[in-house]
Amino acid sequence: MIKKLLDERWLRWIRRRRPLAQEITLSQRSTYIFPTRYGFLLLAIVFVMALGATNYQNNMVFISTFMVIAIGVIAILMTFHNLVGLTFSAHSPEAVFAGQVAHFPISITSQRHHQSIGVGLRNASLSFVDIVAAAEQRVEIAQLCKARGYQMLDPVRCQTIFPFGFLQAWAWLFFDVKCLVYPKPLKPETIEQSAGSSSGKESDTPVPGVEDFYGLRPYQPGDVMSRIYWKGMAKEKGLQTKEFVEYQSDPDIFSLSQFPSVDLEFGLSYLTYLVIEAHQDGRVFGLQLGEQTIAPQRGEEHMHQCLRMLALYKG
Amino acid sequence: MLILPESQRQVQSLLRIRLAIVQICVLLPIIFSLPLQFGVIIAFAPLWTIVRIHLKQSPMLGRWLLVAITVISAAAVWFHFGTFRGRDAGVSLVAVMYSLKILECRHYRDVNLLLTLAFFMLAMNFLFTQEIWAVFYLLAALLLITHTLMYANANDVSKVEVKKGAKILLYSIPVMMFFFVFFPRLSGPLWHIPSSQSAGTGVSDSMTPGDIGALHLIDEVAFRVKFLDASPEPGDLYWRALVFENYDGLSWTQDRRRNDIPLARQEAEGDVLRYEITLEATKQRWLYGLDLPVSTPPGTRLKSDGTFSAARRVEKRIRYRGSSVTRMPLEVELPPLSRTINTELPSSGNDEAKQWARETYAQFNDTTNYVNYLLRFIYEQPFFYTLTPPILKEDMVDNFWFGTRRGFCEHYASSFVYMLRAVGIPARVVVGYHGGDYNALGDYWIITQAEAHAWAEYWMEGKGWVRVDPTAAIAPHRVEQQLLNQVGLRNFLFDDLPVADFMAESGLNIAQLWLDNVNRAWQDWVIDFNQSKQFDLFNQLKPDSWGLGRLFGISVVGILLFLAVIAWRMSRSRESLDHVARSYLILTRRLAKKGFEKHHYEGPQDFVHRVIREKPQWSGELNPILRLYLKLKFSNDSAQFAKKHKQLRTMVKRVRLVT
Numbered sequence: 001m002i003k004k005l006l007d008e009r010w011l012r013w014i015r016r017r018r019p020l021a022q023e024i025t026l027s028q029r030s031t032y033i034f035p036t037r038y039g040f041l042l043l044a045i046v047f048v049m050a051l052g053a054t055n056y057q058n059n060m061v062f063i064s065t066f067m068v069i070a071i072g073v074i075a076i077l078m079t080f081h082n083l084v085g086l087t088f089s090a091h092s093p094e095a096v097f098a099g100q101v102a103h104f105p106i107s108i109t110s111q112r113h114h115q116s117i118g119v120g121l122r123n124a125s126l127s128f129v130d131i132v133a134a135a136e137q138r139v140e141i142a143q144l145c146k147a148r149g150y151q152m153l154d155p156v157r158c159q160t161i162f163p164f165g166f167l168q169a170w171a172w173l174f175f176d177v178k179c180l181v182y183p184k185p186l187k188p189e190t191i192e193q194s195a196g197s198s199s200g201k202e203s204d205t206p207v208p209g210v211e212d213f214y215g216l217r218p219y220q221p222g223d224v225m226s227r228i229y230w231k232g233m234a235k236e237k238g239l240q241t242k243e244f245v246e247y248q249s250d251p252d253i254f255s256l257s258q259f260p261s262v263d264l265e266f267g268l269s270y271l272t273y274l275v276i277e278a279h280q281d282g283r284v285f286g287l288q289l290g291e292q293t294i295a296p297q298r299g300e301e302h303m304h305q306c307l308r309m310l311a312l313y314k315g
Numbered sequence: 316m317l318i319l320p321e322s323q324r325q326v327q328s329l330l331r332i333r334l335a336i337v338q339i340c341v342l343l344p345i346i347f348s349l350p351l352q353f354g355v356i357i358a359f360a361p362l363w364t365i366v367r368i369h370l371k372q373s374p375m376l377g378r379w380l381l382v383a384i385t386v387i388s389a390a391a392v393w394f395h396f397g398t399f400r401g402r403d404a405g406v407s408l409v410a411v412m413y414s415l416k417i418l419e420c421r422h423y424r425d426v427n428l429l430l431t432l433a434f435f436m437l438a439m440n441f442l443f444t445q446e447i448w449a450v451f452y453l454l455a456a457l458l459l460i461t462h463t464l465m466y467a468n469a470n471d472v473s474k475v476e477v478k479k480g481a482k483i484l485l486y487s488i489p490v491m492m493f494f495f496v497f498f499p500r501l502s503g504p505l506w507h508i509p510s511s512q513s514a515g516t517g518v519s520d521s522m523t524p525g526d527i528g529a530l531h532l533i534d535e536v537a538f539r540v541k542f543l544d545a546s547p548e549p550g551d552l553y554w555r556a557l558v559f560e561n562y563d564g565l566s567w568t569q570d571r572r573r574n575d576i577p578l579a580r581q582e583a584e585g586d587v588l589r590y591e592i593t594l595e596a597t598k599q600r601w602l603y604g605l606d607l608p609v610s611t612p613p614g615t616r617l618k619s620d621g622t623f624s625a626a627r628r629v630e631k632r633i634r635y636r637g638s639s640v641t642r643m644p645l646e647v648e649l650p651p652l653s654r655t656i657n658t659e660l661p662s663s664g665n666d667e668a669k670q671w672a673r674e675t676y677a678q679f680n681d682t683t684n685y686v687n688y689l690l691r692f693i694y695e696q697p698f699f700y701t702l703t704p705p706i707l708k709e710d711m712v713d714n715f716w717f718g719t720r721r722g723f724c725e726h727y728a729s730s731f732v733y734m735l736r737a738v739g740i741p742a743r744v745v746v747g748y749h750g751g752d753y754n755a756l757g758d759y760w761i762i763t764q765a766e767a768h769a770w771a772e773y774w775m776e777g778k779g780w781v782r783v784d785p786t787a788a789i790a791p792h793r794v795e796q797q798l799l800n801q802v803g804l805r806n807f808l809f810d811d812l813p814v815a816d817f818m819a820e821s822g823l824n825i826a827q828l829w830l831d832n833v834n835r836a837w838q839d840w841v842i843d844f845n846q847s848k849q850f851d852l853f854n855q856l857k858p859d860s861w862g863l864g865r866l867f868g869i870s871v872v873g874i875l876l877f878l879a880v881i882a883w884r885m886s887r888s889r890e891s892l893d894h895v896a897r898s899y900l901i902l903t904r905r906l907a908k909k910g911f912e913k914h915h916y917e918g919p920q921d922f923v924h925r926v927i928r929e930k931p932q933w934s935g936e937l938n939p940i941l942r943l944y945l946k947l948k949f950s951n952d953s954a955q956f957a958k959k960h961k962q963l964r965t966m967v968k969r970v971r972l973v974t
Contacts, residue, residue: 038427045435052438054501057631059842060441060449066494067457068434070487077878078483081885112887116470128470163479164461165427165468 011122011155011172020176023089026158031083031171033076039166042072072166079167082160086110086117086131090141090153090175095307097272098148098184104141104177106156116162121154148183148268148311152176182307188259188270216240251296252278254306255288264315272310279303289313326426328368329472333463334417334429335361340456341437345410348443350395353407356388360414376418385415406439426467433460447837458484486881493874497867500846520599522559522567522746522769524704524711524725536595537748537766538603539835541759543589543636549750551641553606553770553782554762556747558620562736564661565711567729567744572656589638593838596631600624603747603762605639606782612636619653620743621645621780632843644779649741657741657774665733668712672737682740682775686783689734693727693788696720700789724786728769731785741774745782757832894960895947898967902940909972919944936970 018030035043046068053061087109093102106119110131118126119139127139145151152175159170216229219239229240254274259267271287278285279298286296287306290313294306326334338361346354367374376384388411396404413436416429437456441449462480469475538554559567592603601624602615611623612635618624625633646653660669679685697720704722707714712733715726728744735742749768751760770784857866903913906926913922923941927934943963 038431041428041431042434045431049435049438050498056442057845058441058445059495059844060445060453061438062495062498063450063491063841064434064438064441064453066491066498067453067484067487068438069494070490071457071461071483073490073878074483074486074881077882077885081882085886115474116468130471130474162465162468162470163483164464166431 007122014172015155015174018172018174020174022091022176023087024173024175025087026084026171028080028084031080031169033080033167033169036161036165036168038164039072042068042166046072071164075164075166078163079160079169082114082162083117083158083169083171085112086114086158088119088156088158088173088175090156090173090177092177093179095180095182095304095311096145097182098145100145100181101142102145102151102179102181104143104153104175104179106139106141106175108137108139109135114160117158117160119156119158122157126157126159143179145179145181148181148265150178150312151181152178180308180311182311183265183268183272185273185276186266186269187273215243217243251284251286253286253288253293253296254278256290268310268313272307275303275306275310290315326420326422330426330467331374331417331420332365332368333466334420334426335364337430337433337459337463338414338417340459341433341440342410342414344440344443344449344452345406345436348440349403349407349410352391352395353411356391357410357414360417364417374418375421378419381415381418384418385412388412388415402442406442409439410436423467427464430460430464430467445842447834450841454484489877490874493870495844496849496852497870500844500849520557520569520601522725522729522744523565524707524722524729535764536831537597537762537764538592538594539759539761540593540605540751541591541757543591545586545588546760547588547605547641551606552749552751552760553745553768553784554603554748554751555606555608555622555745556601556603557745558622558772559744559746560620560656562660562729562733564664570656572652587638587640589636591634591636593632593634593835594629597629600626600628602629602635602637604637606641606745606747607643607645608637608639609643610638619646619650632838634843646774647777647779649774649779654741654774657743658736658739660733660736665710665712667710668716668730668733669737671716672734676738682773685738685740686735686773689731690783690785690788693785694790698727698789700786724769727785727789728771731771731783732773735771735773743772745770745772749784754828754831756828757835759835761831894964895944898960898964899944902967902970905967905970905972933972936972940966940970 024030046065049061049065049068052058053065089107089109091105091107093104096102108117108119108129108131110133112131112133114131116128117131118128119141120126121141121143124142129137129139131137141153141156143151143154156173156175157170158173159168161168216232217240219228219241223241227242229242232238232240252274254271256264256267256271259270262270271289275285275287279300279302282298284296284298285306287294287309289309292309292313294302294309339358342357342361346357349357364374389408392399392404392407392411396407398404399408413429413432416425416432420426420429434457437453437460440452458477458480461483462475462477465475465480466472557569560570561568587609588605590605594603601622602611604611604623607621608617608623611617614626615623615635623637675688676685679688699721700723701721702723704726705719707719707726712730715722715730716734732742732744746767746769748762748766749770750766751762753760768786770782770786772780772782774780853863853866857863899919903922906922907913911922911926911929917925919941923937927937940963943959943966947959947963
């Protein structure tokens with residue numbers, strides 16, 4: 001309990017001191033080291049050995065004691081340097097929906113070999129990797145994203161007890177990478193017709209298209225050559241352009257006004273569901289949130305644009 | 316790779332076998348130092364583990380079975396030693412517990428516990444032996460422990476290199492030496508150590524020749540002597556330890572009445588020989604001096620019988636200085652007490668010898684002639700020198716002098732003194748060592764236990780005590796041949812024997828002497844290093860103008876610098892990638908010799924392909940190298956990297972490029 005509390009404070013304290021970055025190279029200043037319980041056991045053993053050696057006036061026991069001390073000292077350097085010099089760079093993961101796990105890719109490189117480096121979030125299991133000089137090693141940090149919006153990568157802990165397990169060296173990595181989190185899609189129970197959109201199937205609103213000839217209009221610069229009504233020119237009616245339209249049902253413009261009596265977050269979740277559903281049906285749809293509007297369109301790009309707006313919408 | 320929290324990690328068979336090997340390694344010397352049954356108990360658990368794993372069966376024992384074994388083992392220790400205190404009992408108990416631990420080693424935490432405790436168990440070995448080989452054993456065992464620790468803590472065990480462990484040890488040695496020299500030492504133990512039960516070797520405080528059926532010559536070093544000025548004649552190398560003046564018909568012992576009388580000061584005549592003796596632990600109080608000591612080290616007292624002893628038992632190796640004169644009269648004026656003591660014999664027993672002595676003495680009525688006759692008697696009559704004499708129970712002198720006539724120095728000295736006392740000549744037995752082996756490299760003498768000796772002294776009017784060695788009177792051809800083979804060191808005693816001379820030359824070779832030199836340096840500088848030597852060393856190390864603080868300061872800075880250098884070396888980039896580049900460089904050089912210069916604009920692929928176009932017969936050799944090179948250079952597969960770059964190097968080295 002106390003340990004957790006201390007950990008929390010410690011983390012906050014370091015966090016204030018470290019700038020966020022996408023690429024972090026561990027220096028001696030940002031790396032910490034402390035004995036593990038086996039380290040303390042070794043200390044106790046060394047103490048008993050030194051006591052015994054003094055009492056028995058036995059120099060070979062002294063030599064053993066000092067060898068163990070020396071190995072311990074070298075272990076401090078080795079454990080420490082097993083971490084120092086590592087370069088971590090984090091990348092933005094693919095967007096996820098709230099409640100899903102985002103996988104933040106982190107690539108690790110170094111000029112040297114490093115063995116048994118554990119990387120992971122606090123209170124989660126670590127991924128252990130070995131780093132070979134100048135070769136890149138990748139790990140993915142899985143982080144649960146609870147709320148829509150941008151989710152920063154939590155402080156990442158990297159640690160090592162190699163070579164002997166007597167000491168643990170660790171460092172906190174504060175990355176400036178975030179994951180876009182779409183609202184969690186929820187199927188709306190009732191949908192009220194919004195004022196601007198009718199769900200009537202046969203509303204004959206023509207939208208520009210390529211299928212049906214609609215009429216002629218005066219030429220405007222930029223009109224495609226193939227659409228120019230050359231015959232009309234021959235009839236000296238001036239330059240005219242043929243207009244084509246597609247007749248289709250009125251496109252849906254999703255908006256929060258469809259869900260007047262629900263909470264904003266629920267509304268956004270419902271809209272998310274509708275957007276995804278509309279995309280899967282291959283329909284054309286638009287989105288209107290407050291003052292922002294996305295004109296009706298279709299396609300993957302369009303859907304992500306809508307989802308993004310939903311993710312970042314501030315009531 | 317995802318690794319479970321350490322509490323959940325199970326111990327794999329391979330790791331378990333390594334643990335068992337570490338256990339055996341750190342316990343092996345202990346196993347041989349303890350009573351047999353404990354050696355067997357200790358060896359059981361690791362061997363069981365190895366055998367069971369080899370048979371692909373679980374080495375784990377049930378909890379209750381394990382508890383039972385532990386309790387029984389502890390009880391066995393208790394019943395054997397009657398205590399858990401003291402070196403042997405304590406070590407037995409701890410070693411048994413430690414070895415059994417492997418049978419309940421399930422998790423990672425047990426592994427680290429076992430390996431960390433291995434350091435402790437290893438140190439326990441040196442309570443039993445401090446020989447120079449022990450330090451090599453220590454290093455080897457440490458290498459094994461550190462390697463196994465790395466093995467247990469590594470993510471990918473295939474990357475754990477022995478080289479790394481060796482490097483750690485190499486770095487550790489200077490740090491250890493620093494601590495060894497500068498760590499503060501105490502002058503005495505912190506608390507009383509119960510002394511161990513094993514008896515010390517050396518001259519014993521009583522002599523019962525009739526009891527001994529077989530005398531084993533022990534080749535252990537008793538002490539070493541360095542003569543500070545001149546060396547005495549080899550024949551004068553009698554090392555005096557104790558004088559036995561009391562005879563009860565069976566045993567010779569010191570006489571308590573004389574024990575506390577100090578030797579009256581007398582002027583030394585003749586050349587005084589000064590020497591320094593390094594005495595091994597004898598667990599006895601008496602000290603050795605060349606016959607006859609005139610001055611003894613401080614804290615000791617020269618007694619009226621020409622012996623001296625330390626204030627406390629010699630529990631560890633000590634060094635002292637003394638000086639002696641080889642031929643000096645002792646007690647020219649024989650005090651009445653001394654005369655009484657030295658003419659006493661048990662009133663009954665050995666009647667035949669008493670009778671024979673009186674009759675013989677009557678022929679000469681002169682001490683010198685009588686003594687010479689006795690020596691000639693030994694020489695002419697079939698007296699044999701043997702280490703396996705018949706056991707003599709009653710009337711020991713009668714039986715020996717007229718019957719068996721087989722014995723070693725104790726029999727001869729004892730009987731000889733008896734014959735003198737029987738006619739009223741004051742005589743006594745002196746025990747100590749005779750002879751020694753000269754180490755030319757170190758300019759000192761080594762005296763081994765095999766050279767323990769007993770001789771006689773008789774008192775003569777005007778001359779004082781005169782040394783006589785009846786054993787030396789035995790005709791050389793009646794000294795057992797096999798005995799000469801066993802020990803070539805008694806040549807001083809039988810020096811008219813050609814075989815003995817021959818042995819003197821070949822018995823100890825240069826290598827043995829050199830080894831003894833090393834041993835001595837080891838003992839001097841390592842084993843005997845203590846508080847006073849530490850201060851001596853400090854004083855030698857620093858110029859006179861410096862204080863101790865300055866020496867410490869500079870040493871601490873030195874060791875910190877050393878560690879800083881190690882840290883710097885660790886932080887430097889190095890190795891594999893360089894190896895890959897170097898291998899490629901070697902290849903280009905070799906191709907250049909064959910006339911294929913690599914153009915600066917050419918990449919490896921272009922270059923090698925150009926070569927192969929001209930020399931298609933090389934494609935078999937060059938193509939695999941190129942493939943591996945490109946793979947190493949541009950792949951991220953780190954797992955294979957360490958091994959493959961070596962493969963590349965060997966491939967490049969093996970290229971033959973036959974035209």
